[in-house]
């Protein structure tokens with residue numbers, strides 16, 4: 632009898648665990664739905680950023696970007712300056728789902744952390760912002776960040 636009781640107790644415990652698990656899954660389900668890459672073809676919202684300019688100013692144009700979580704964007708980066716620059720925003724990159732990066736005839740899939748653009752270089756980064764927050768952007772070439780080649784990126788909830 633004691634054995635039976637303890638068995639039932641264990642079973643009940645397990646039942647509770649399963650119940651809690653289902654509860655947790657339900658709580659997290661809406662978040663996962665947002666985080667899942669869109670399945671239907673979507674036309675991305677185009678945003679352009681220049682790394683430097685022809686006058687060789689060490690700045691991003693514009694130097695503040697805003698995205699809405701869950702929307703798909705195509706960030707078009709170009710470098711009209713006479714020297715190479717980086718678009719480095721590691722925490723921001725961790726907070727987005729990257730569909731692809733396209734540069735010339737090459738398409739790169741998977742996570743991206745940094746993009747290097749040579750003079751006259753152009754790259755398109757297609758992604759869906761996921762994690763809301765404020766992030767920093769910079770060009771890590773020695774002297775560039777210090778000279779003001781920095782920016783801010785915000786991911787806001789929809």
Ligand SMILES: [Cu+2]
Nearest residue numbers: 716770772775
């Ligand atoms: Cu630079």
